[in-house]
Amino acid sequence: MSQAAGVNFKKSTIDALIAGFLALILFGPIVGVLLDGYQFNFETDRVAWMVAIVAIGRFAISSFFQTEKGIAMSFRYANSNDGATVLAPGHKSKMVWIIPLVIVIGLLIPFIASKYVLTVVILGLIYVLLGLGLNIVVGLAGLLDLGFVGFYAIGAYGLALGYENLGLGFWSMLPIAAILAAVAGAILGFPVLRMHGDYLAIVTLGFGEIIRLVLTNWASFTHGPNGISAPLPTLFGLEFKRRSRDGETFHEFFNLPYDSAYKYMFIYLVLFAVVWAVLFIKHRLVKMPIGRAWEALREDEIACRSLGLNHVLVKLSAFMLGASTGGLAGVFFATYQGFINPSSFTFFESALILAIVVLGGMGSTLGVVIAAFFLTVLPEMLREFAEYRVLMFGILMVVMMIWKPRGIVRVTRTGFAPKQGAVK
Amino acid sequence: MTTLMEFKDVDVYYGPIQALKKVSLSVNEGEIATLIGANGAGKSTLLMSIFGQPRISSGEIIYRGEDISQKSAHYVASHGLAQSPEGRRIFPGMSVEENLLMGTIPIGMDHAEEDMQRMFELFPRLLERRNQRASTMSGGEQQMLAIARALMSRPKLLLLDEPSLGLAPIIVKQIFQILKDVASTGMTIFLVEQNANHALKLADRGYVMVNGEIRMAGTGQELLVNPEVRDAYLGGH
Structure with missing residues (x-):
């Protein structure tokens, strides 16, 4: 945790370049080449935008995980222990308040x-x-x-x-x-x-x-x-249709307009x-x-x-x-x-x-x-x-x-x- | 002394391979009987065959005068036989108490509370950890839990499959001391072990199994001093 103080921007830059390169390979043919009738159109700016977004995003993520907060966060994921946690015997669930609220x-x-x-x-x-x-x-x-x-x-x-x-x-x-x-x-x-x-x-x-x-x-x-x-x-035999062949419908029974x-x-x-x-x-x-x-x-x-x-x-x-x-x-x-x-x-x-x-x-x-x-x-x-x-x-x-x-x-x-x- | 459980000429096959060959042995009421043997001798097969996993192909398993070899596992378990399986097999995600409650499945929950208190007196370590997930305990504690879980069904005969497996020598000593305590309450125990030294010292009578056959039988003391047994299982001279 000692190196958490400073962010190594060189490492982040390398990560970003690698991610950008991979994005170029991936998006190049998929996004960059557009089939239009019998010919191809090359959409280079779209590719450039996507690669730029990926590279900048990777740079941000890479930098973040070098900060103290980021390290703590990744540490938490690595140690997400399996199974269930056991609550104390007298534990009262907060759900007691929430359930009636949700019902209402x-x-x-x-x-x-x-x-x-x-x-x-x-x-x-x-x-x-x-x-x-x-x-x-x-x-x-x-x-x-x-x-x-x-x-x-x-x-x-x-x-x-x-x-x-x-x-x-x-x-x-x-x-x-x-x-x-x-x-x-x-x-x-x-x-x-x-x-x-x-x-x-x-x-x-x-x-x-x-x-x-x-x-x-x-x-x-x-x-x-x-x-x-x-x-x-049906509600006690009342149907919810506009018209009923046998018997009354819901809106007729309650004198409501049909909806x-x-x-x-x-x-x-x-x-x-x-x-x-x-x-x-x-x-x-x-x-x-x-x-x-x-x-x-x-x-x-x-x-x-x-x-x-x-x-x-x-x-x-x-x-x-x-x-x-x-x-x-x-x-x-x-x-x-x-x-x-x-x-x-x-x-x-x-x-x-x-x-x-x-x-x-x-x-x-x-x-x-x-x-x-x-x-x-x-x-x-x-x-x-x-x-x-x-x-x-x-x-x-x-x-x-x-x-x-x-x-x-x-x-x-x-x-x-x-x-x-x-x-x- | 009456016979509680008896194997009569039991054969077990896994496909074409014969795992048990005309095995006959008996366990008397109130005693500790042990079965020792090397890896793959068929010890665990013998124990599991009591619960019909696998079914025996010929012979009889007599328990209190009744052939139980074709009965279902829950029939066997609800009639006074309980097993602590090889490798402990506790339920890792459940708490210690829930593990113990699982042990009451064959007989129902009527005595659960009372029996659980009894287990906590026998195994004070489990009391300390009762609300903890079972997987977070040490191997020795897990073994204690496996034994306690088996005892929760109030068995007449406790079957133990290698309780010393993978435990430190000092813990093994503790476990065997506990078995001695359990036996002193009048419980009949059938112990399957590789740790021949400990098992034979504890047991009243012992059997030695080699390649699916019973090679030798005698009192624990007899087998302990038997030169053949000493050579094969007790690390020589």
Whole structure:
């Protein structure tokens, strides 16, 4: 730390030159040569600008990491110790104050926000559900699942097909879709009980693709790529359409002018309640023996077996609970979109959900909630950058992983307080 | 003295390779029995086969009059057998107390509080570190935790796989002293070890395993002075 006093500008300059040279090689052909009809245009100033930005940026970073603050910062990253921190037994979470506040704000949103904001928030909440579901499988039980979108699709198609073939509405399909997805989770879970890591990832990836391909190709049942419409939720039988064939609609019953925002408000409120229910259930599960068993399985499977842990039960319960949460999210997605087709359930979705879990912090509920909003709201905010959106998105992910490699929220554990006087 | 657990002509295969060849041994109630042998002799295989990992291909494992060789691991664990596996295998990211709670899985949480206090009396070091992550402890403390975790399921028979693995000699001494204390409470212990000297001094009876076969059996003292054992495992003369 002694050389921290002065910044070695020679070293920074060399770093900057190397970075600038690499940028020249990289951007030269990509940005500098523009195809215009049958000829090339050379855009040298654009390349020069980019190289200059990279070189100056590198110079700044290099200099910064030589200052005392920079050294301390890099030291912190090098020593980011793994695992969870244990809190003192009597630790009171600050969340006690925040939760009621969030609930109040959440309940006010549909009445103050515009329709556009509301739809974005609904999408965010759907991804919160997906993230919470996958968090059980990946974050807690440590089973890398790349086909999670399959359960999402089962939930969404469950609603649409249940309505078309059996006449079941949103409210009956909500639990049924969750059960269907859980059954699918068990079907996927059984053959992969003996698999770990990469192998499991490949099998689950295949599962997700199978679901999507079946939905695409079984046209007589699912309408294939043409998609299928999904019903809207009803409020005690009142529909949210402009006109209803049977019975009254919501706005007629309450003597309100028709507004398409009502249905989003209603979906939002139901979804908001479901998300809180799932959060509560998950919060309890983690503290129960089953939650601890999931984490133990993630940490050391051999130890679990030597303890006589029933790993079939533990793995299947993780798969099924995760899947049913994904199924719930699918139902909300279908009713929110009003129309679904297989292209909504590609591998990219699975990767996005996995990104939510990793970015949020494996096993951390709060982190997943934050990350889900971050990853769904951010692309909306980046709309102005048009074609650079995905690039910006990627850069932000990389920066996040460097800045917080363990995710936004590190998992903490509350210690147990021994009974007073039992042991000195 | 009644027999608590008995291996009868047990064969175990890993694919085409035979790891255990007609192994027969017994553990009596209330004693410390030990199995010593070199690397790859099949000691850990024997211990894991009690939990069905791997399954034995012929023979019987009799525990309290019942053949448990085809039972599931959780059946075995919930009927009074507990194991401290090779290499400790504690849960590194969990706190010491959570590790101990994991040990109650076979029998449920009914006695968890009371048993945990008992463990803290037996292992005062664990009390000091109860809210610490298990991975931040020393090897000896981790071994203590592994033993305590096994004891949390109130076993009739404690199976230990190389508790001295990778520990400093002074810590090994401590661990064996603890095993002696545990045994004095009436616990039956079956100890699998490479550290023949310590194991045979502690044990009432011992078996020597070579290439998947039981080569010798006798009391701990007999084996300790046996010239063949001395040559092979106790560093010569």
